[in-house]
Amino acid sequence: MNTRYSFLIAVTTLFLFSLAGNAFGQVGLSVSPPRVYYTLAARESGTQELLVNNISKDHPLDLSITLGDWHYDEYGNNVMLPPDSLANSCASWLSLPGGTYLTLQPGESRKIEVKMSVPLSVSADNNVQTAMLYVTQMNPVDGVDSQGAAIRINVRQGIKIYRRGLIAERKQLEISDMSFSGEKNLIGLTFNNNGNIWTDGVIRATLFNHTTGKEASLGNIPFFTMPGNQRKVIIPLGESLEKGDYTATVILDYGDETTLEAAELEFSHE
Numbered sequence: 030m031n032t033r034y035s036f037l038i039a040v041t042t043l044f045l046f047s048l049a050g051n052a053f054g055q056v057g058l059s060v061s062p063p064r065v066y067y068t069l070a071a072r073e074s075g076t077q078e079l080l081v082n083n084i085s086k087d088h089p090l091d092l093s094i095t096l097g098d099w100h101y102d103e104y105g106n107n108v109m110l111p112p113d114s115l116a117n118s119c120a121s122w123l124s125l126p127g128g129t130y131l132t133l134q135p136g137e138s139r140k141i142e143v144k145m146s147v148p149l150s151v152s153a154d155n156n157v158q159t160a161m162l163y164v165t166q167m168n169p170v171d172g173v174d175s176q177g178a179a180i181r182i183n184v185r186q187g188i189k190i191y192r193r194g195l196i197a198e199r200k201q202l203e204i205s206d207m208s209f210s211g212e213k214n215l216i217g218l219t220f221n222n223n224g225n226i227w228t229d230g231v232i233r234a235t236l237f238n239h240t241t242g243k244e245a246s247l248g249n250i251p252f253f254t255m256p257g258n259q260r261k262v263i264i265p266l267g268e269s270l271e272k273g274d275y276t277a278t279v280i281l282d283y284g285d286e287t288t289l290e291a292a293e294l295e296f297s298h299e
Contacts, residue, residue: 057085057135058092060164060186067145067192071153074146076126079188081141081164083133090133091167094141096120099161099189103261105252109161109187117255119158119192122146145192153196156225157256160190193226200224202254202281202290209277209296216247216264216277216294222254229253230283234264240273252281270298 059082067075083090098110098118112120124144133139143162169183206219222228234247247264254260264279274297281290 057083057088057170058090058164058166058184058186059084060188062188064189064191065143065162067190068195069145069147069192070195071147071151072149074144076142076144078140078142079162079164080138081131081133082138083135085135085170087135088170089135089168092131092133093165093167094125094129094131095163095165096123097161097163097187099159099187101253101255101258101260103259105254105260105262112160115159117155117158118160119145119147119190120160122148122158122192123160123162123190143190145190147192151194153194156194156196157227158192159255162188162190164188191227196225198224198226200226200228200283200288202228202230202283204279204281204290204292205259207277207279207292207294209275209294209298211296211298214266214268214270216266216279218262218264218279218292220260220262220281220290222256222258222260225256227253227255228283230281232262232264233280233282235278236266237276237278238271238273239276241271243271247277272298 061080065077065079067077069075081092096112098112098114098120100108100115102108112118122145124146126142126144131139163185165185166183169181172180172182174180201224202220203223204218204220208217210217230252232250232252235244236247237244247266250262250264252260252262275295277294279292
């Protein structure tokens with residue numbers, strides 16, 4: 030098995046990060062939006078609103094609001110931590126003017142204010158901070174599981190909080206490794222967020238068999254990254270990969286047509 034990879038042109042910039050939130054409609058709690066963004070300099074304050082909705086027709090909800098931290102692991106999974114656990118935490122900058130407890134009657138909605146006050150000590154280069162706001166049901170309700178057994182249900186919904194400073198955004202992704210595993214029929218990809226802002230996008234991968242002349246799309250894989258993240262992605266090639274000499278092409282698309290990072294990998298599969 031011969032393996033060789035070469036990196037193509039990297040052109041930088043552009044983003045927009047999002048993470049899908051869950052409505053938890055089956056138990057009656059909805060909080061929106063799923064992400065809240067602040068653009069504030071040191072010593073500045075700002076307030077955003079969340080809409081909390083009890084969509085149950087039968088049960089009131091007693092809710093508590095708490096804060097925490099989060100980050101991505103190397104595969105892009107969310108890791109939850111207590112508040113102020115991370116160097117880039119802004120949990121201690123947040124306050125809730127309306128209090129940390131509320132009760133919603135069936136069908137009732139209420140707006141809650143989330144205020145951020147950025148300390149004077151934050152340097153201009155310290156451009157990105159995050160936190161997590163949790164809305165947790167405190168009064169479990171009766172329900173049944175998929176087997177019909179009686180259970181007690183309560184839910185917690187997390188809202189991601191982002192703060193960025195006023196310095197110019199610099200979005201830069203760089204592919205650092207690309208490899209083929211013939212044993213597992215997959216391509217392993219590693220890339221880094223070397224910019225100063227959160228960045229999301231789509232990985233587009235294609236596979237060309239020089240022996241047969243066939244080309245196949247390996248699908249589109251969404252990704253989300255924070256500054257300083259290293260991300261590892263597994264791209265499966267299927268169980269019935271034909272023999273031949275291949276070129277795999279991977280493109281990180283994280284903005285407009287000029288915002289791409291790409292690499293090629295040549296390998297043989299016997």
